[in-house]
Amino acid sequence: MNRYIPNQHGAWAMLMLPFLLGMSVAGATLLHLPLFLCWLSMYLFSFPVLQWIKTGKKDRYLKPSLVYGLILIPLTIIVVLSEPELIGYGVLLLLTFAIPAYYAKSKNERALLNDIVAILLFCSFIYPVVYVSAGHEADWTKTTLLFVMSGLYFIGTALYVKTIIREKKNPRYYRLSIAYHVLLIPFAAWLSLPLAIPFTILLARAIVLPKRKLKVKQTGIAELVFAVMLYVFVLIVYL
Structure with a gap:
């Protein structure tokens, strides 16, 4: 089954959070079900590829690759027929896929830049989710703020996870992770004071947990x- 199921536990949070944020702030529709299944299939398809x-x-x-591709095709057709303007988003995803493909070919897929690209792609899913709910009348300012917030959060998570796994013996990475999380707090407070x-808490996580010798699976589940x-907290603030 390790050919079919990605072993990156933390990636499931990146898969779900932008979707839930977009649907929560803009409202849920029936089209969100095939849209999410399409998104999930894209992620699962990208893994074996x-x-x-x-x-x-x-x-x-x-x-x-064939199994997930065959699942993905009808879901994509349903979404595109319902919202043709999402074709542009799909083209953007396809073009950007060249970056993780390059890092995979180079056997350097754990590079921080590759992580950041993947994070931004995951977080960008909030835009089609909101569009499906509200169309061109959506609150794109709020949507963009949530995109930025989730992107910054997951970049911080990537830094923190590296201090536990690949860079656990690198004190500079540990200090960088802590400094990054410190800087996130005033930004969160600017968005809304309760988000601080x-x-x-995430700052405390970045300080304490790297010293606890957590296993990879434990780290992913904690995320x-x-x-x-x-x-x-976002629900409390925005709903």
Whole structure:
């Protein structure tokens, strides 16, 4: 099953949070179900494709690529027929996919720049979610602020996770992670004072947890909890 299921536990939070934020602030519609399933299928499809590019093992990753591709096609058709303007967003995703493909080919997919690109792609999903709810009448200022907030949050998470796994013996990375989280607090307070609370908790996480020798799976599951915490605070502020 490791050919079919991505082993990045924290990525599920990036998959879900922008979708939930967009749907919560703009309202839910029936089209959100095929839209999310399409988004999920894209993510699952990209996993074996990138592994194929990285390893060159066609026999191992061709079948899961085909399975997810066949699931993705009808979902994409449903979404596009319902909202043709989303074709532009799909083209943007396709063009940007060249960046993680390059890093996979270089066997350097853990590079921070690649992480940031992936984060921004995940967070950008809030735009089609909001568009499906409200069309051109949507509050794009609020949407963009939530996009920026979630992007900054996940970039901080990427820095923090590196202090636990790949850069756990690098004190400069640890200091960078803490400094980054410190700077996020005034930004969160500027958005809304109550948002400073979850970002202060995230700062405490960046300080304390790297010293606890957590396993990779434990770290990923913890990030799901922190993402839920942030989501709840956003709901309190914006709803």
